Amino acid sequence: QVQLVESGGGLVQAGGSLRLSCVASGRTFSIHGMGWFRQAPGKEREFVAAINWSGGSTYYADSVKGRFTISRDNAKNTVYLQMNSLNAVDTANYYCAAADSGLRFSTWQYNYWGQGTQVTVSS
Numbered sequence: 001q002v003q004l005v006e007s008g009g010g011l012v013q014a015g016g017s018l019r020l021s022c023v024a025s026g027r028t029f030s031i032h033g034m035g036w037f038r039q040a041p042g043k044e045r046e047f048v049a050a051i052n053w054s055g056g057s058t059y060y061a062d063s064v065k066g067r068f069t070i071s072r073d074n075a076k077n078t079v080y081l082q083m084n085s086l087n088a089v090d091t092a093n094y095y096c097a098a099a100d101s102g103l104r105f106s107t108w109q110y111n112y113w114g115q116g117t118q119v120t121v122s123s
Contacts, residue, residue: 002026002112004096009117012086016121020081022096022114033099034079035110036070038092038119045095045107049081052103059103063089086121093118 008020024031035050049060049070058070069082079096094117097110104110 002028002031002098004098004112004114006094006096006114006117009094009119011120011122014087014121014123016086017082017084018086018119020083020094020096020117020119022079022081024077024079024098028077030100031098033102033104034072035097035099035104036079036081037095037097037107038090039095039116040092043092047105047107048094050103050105051079057103059105083119086119088121088123091119091121 003025004022006020006022008018012018032053033050034053036048037045038048039045047061048064049068051058051070051072067085072079096114098112099110
């Protein structure tokens, strides 16, 4: 099993920035990819960004490309999501996820999930 704990959410004004962190523990050697998803009230969970754990390849949803950056620190078993130029549509609960396979973009492709951290952007 892998446990994931997110942190870094909060309330920020439009145009501001936040950095989310996700620490993995347990069978971390089985992780080959990690991702961030978000879910707003009444909406489905959607893909935000993903990173390959070994090579560091990344992929982003079009809605966040150029504003968000995903990165990882293998030594700390931590993945980050730097979010800049935030706006109201970015308001959601953000979830970290880990996959036994590599770069993945769909919720069903991930094996482990964190509890989420709320991001609220005020306009």
